[in-house]
Amino acid sequence: MEKELLFGLLYLVYYGGLAGLTYYIIQKNSPDPLHMMQLEGYQPRDYQLWLKDNKAFNFALKISSSQNKTPLVWTDRAKRLHKRHLETILLVLVSLLVLSIFLYKYFFWLIFYPLCLGVFAFSQFHWIILAAKLNLPLENKINQGFYDTAKEKIRARKDLSVVGITGSFGKTSTKFMTATILEEAFKVQTTPSSFNTPMGLSKVINNDLTENKEVFVAELGAKEPGEIKEVADLVQPTIGVITAIGPTHMHLFKTIANIQKTKYELIEALPQDGVAIFNVDNAYVRELADGCDRKTIRYGMDLDQDLDVFADQIQVGALGSSFQLHLPGQDPVLCETILLGKHNISNLLAAACIAYSLGMTADQIAAGIRKVQPVEHRLQLIQGPSGVNVIDDAFNSNPVGARAALEVLGAFQDVKKIIITPGMVELGDIEEEENEKLGQEIAQVVDYCILVGEKRTQPIQRGLKGAGFPQDRLFVAQSLDEATQISAHLTGPGDVVLIENDLPDSYNEV
Template sequence: MMDVISNNLFWILAVVTGALWLTAAFYKIRFCLHMIQLEGYKNKNYINWLEEFGYKVFTNKVKMSFIAISILSVLYLISSLFTKNLIIWIGYIVLWSLLILFSINFKKEKAKKELVYTKRAKRLLVSNFIVNLLELALIAVVFFLVVGLKYYYPVILLASAVIYYFIPQNMILANILVRPVENRVNKYYYDKAYNKVRSFKDLNVVGITGSFGKTSTKFITAKILEEKYNVLKTPESYNTPMGISKVINNTLNDEHEVFVVEMGARQIGDIEEVAKLAGPQIGILTAVGPTHLDTFKNIDNIMKTKYELIEELPTDGIAIFNYDNEYVRKLADKTFKEKILYGMEDVEKLDIYATDIEVGEMGSTFILNDKEGNKVKCNTKLLGEHNISNLLAGAATGKALGLTLEEIAEGISKVEPVPHRLQLINPGTGVIVIDDSFNSNPISSKAALDVVSQFKEGRKIVITPGMVELGEQEEEANEQFGRNIAKVCDYAILVGKNRTKPIYRGILDEGFNKDNIFVVSTLDQATNKLQQIVKPKDVVLFENDLPDTYNE
């Protein structure tokens, strides 16, 4: 065979197959990189994703190609024992190339949150390529030294197919290898931000955390405080140490008087880390509820984690609690630092509270009260009674920083709905759309349905994929969600044939008309179905939009 195969032919085929393998590997690595980025670059979260959604990367095309290459390789090795035919050798390589080409998913799927090629992402991309190429090089060297590369080149191609198949697992190894570099980079930017935020002696830092409501409360609080101060807030959902460090290092300056920081968590210790970074003097705890139970496991762990913000406040700091939330109430009662309690229930115990609440289709009005007996009427464009709770958190912060109730009321009137959080949209078709597609949970989904029930005219239509990250409670929570839908809505469009089964059962439990339930696979299909049934004056609720890691 060595004599039959010319060097030119060998190297031409080697270059072609090598380029094809690199192309296939790139597309697969890019997808896995996107998923691990969405999982916060944490191997544990990524491994959990692989266990549940591995079919997204181990597609039928990939499996079929790998099986076919394995069978072809066995047949080739058997035939090579009896003949060293050049046609068979070339035929194997051509078939291998076609099967690898067949396995590649060239179509770029529409993502809600696109892959961002940050420096960290680029380092991990390179690291993954290095891991795969080193494995391939090691196999190639062994075969070259032992039996000669030309004759066994098809076996090298089989090995490369195996490595290609297991690229998702190699992403874990690549992440481990690059971790020391990332730790040093992260520490540099963390320390830089830590020192910078403390260099502004007159800066007031407000930390906000909670199982839900923290992003809305952040935007509300910042808008209210703008009545008196120059305010910087962390953008969108920047709530991790590196996200907050980036804002501090790139944006915060000595002109800012207040820095409002959202603090997120997926496991115990996360809030402590970001609170130590930002150094807040004021801490707001909006709510504790069953979110991220896949990582927290139980409510007690969530309470402990959220309370880390209060524990990190200085001795003269101010803790602000939503006293209507039963779990937050327990945390507030054990706190001996200065505290401000807000809510709408048990008003005699509260420092800031709302009365005379009137919730309407286009907003709400209420009387804002403090414990000194001062009061002022407030008007808000925000929908739902739960948003009044978020407004009270902002009002309590304003009170702590010296704003009058009149200034607070003026700020409340200027608050705009946060995108994708009960955002009222009028597309000009006579149909009212309520976009509540950001990260639904049992309490917020119930609140969204309560808002829909406020509309007196038109039919009520909900489009939802259900709720995720609720651990063992997920199935029951979605069944209850279905029961709540049946009590309010006339039509339900469920996105995802597997995950929405509990919602479907819950809807039927309430005697809902089965003909008014539609189960589709994608949001595009849901939109098409909506166009078939919707009429002017109808109210359409988009409740939750699953992250790319969860889409079926």
């Protein structure tokens, strides 16, 4: 009896010790899956897509907080999910331990039990999905409360003008340009950074939108049909802008038609006396403008189009741009800006349309345009301490934006031109084709090309080779830091380095 009790205690120590060790390992590494879930907007669907494309366990081993471009933020929601994740893990481990009480004498369980725990530890990135789904009813209830409070606050502000801006690209830049220009005549509240989700917008409305603000400029984002409607119902815009439509988030939208339908939800949310503003240089946006039943303002630079607001006499240089701005019923006015690239003139035209619809004059708008500063990581020209010019276009990349960035780089003369890029992502089925085209276009502009990531950049490498780019001027780095070190050996004072896209933490090549 004593011998049996002794063996029982030894088995208990064995099984309990292994379970405790497993929990310790998982608990220690638990911020990694939480971080990835946060980067994917706490959406189990998006997180599962990330898991499908990444070897999560190996990735977890190489993550460190000092390497993350976007570190984990311990918000209340993150703390709740982390707690639920650990509770879920503990429940499974306790269940296995209880099972061991009935199977402890069996030899197969002595071997199978540690194997179960090993597989369980390796699959920790998957268990947070269950935790997120278990937490979903609570999170939805909390979010709905914030959403309803913000919506009611906007509804009560009859004196507030609300501008909604959406598009596949250009919306964040246009938002900040608009705010700067409107500040010539109004007290303006805008959303920081790329806040464009229901919760991000609710936070700004509830915490920052004060009674003295006259205009609220909101960026509206979406990854699937119905999401623009949700944020438009929240902010209740009277002016809506569609900056551009193109192949972004194609892995989720699948078709351009779905993107058009989703972006047009903003226009459908406008009141009948609202103002719909369209960039008709973009063919997909032009289709939407042609079918709009609200008051429309059509803007662009293609003078063959029917335009209400347009730019001509455009001069684009390495250090800025100028153009003549035309508004209905007003004399043309010369506008000068330090912003780089013709596409930024398009964004300025969108901002000018908004200002015009709110009653500002051409002179006021031109004065505001002169004050507009580059948006961080969006064709931002920075001069390094060694005299090297860096064009920071690292925030995101798409086919139109990448070509615009190459156009800006090409404007620099008599200096070495270098690009650092990992290529474009989230383009769905056309991603490889577009990156190969990008390689061909890079070959026509740069002296040296530094690619980040061996596997992901294969299409760009094919494009470069097909365009006859010298292979001794092509470098492949494993990280942005390594790429920067390579460029430092190639550049001198006055040379130009374009950083085109910087993939988020959720992309890797493990």
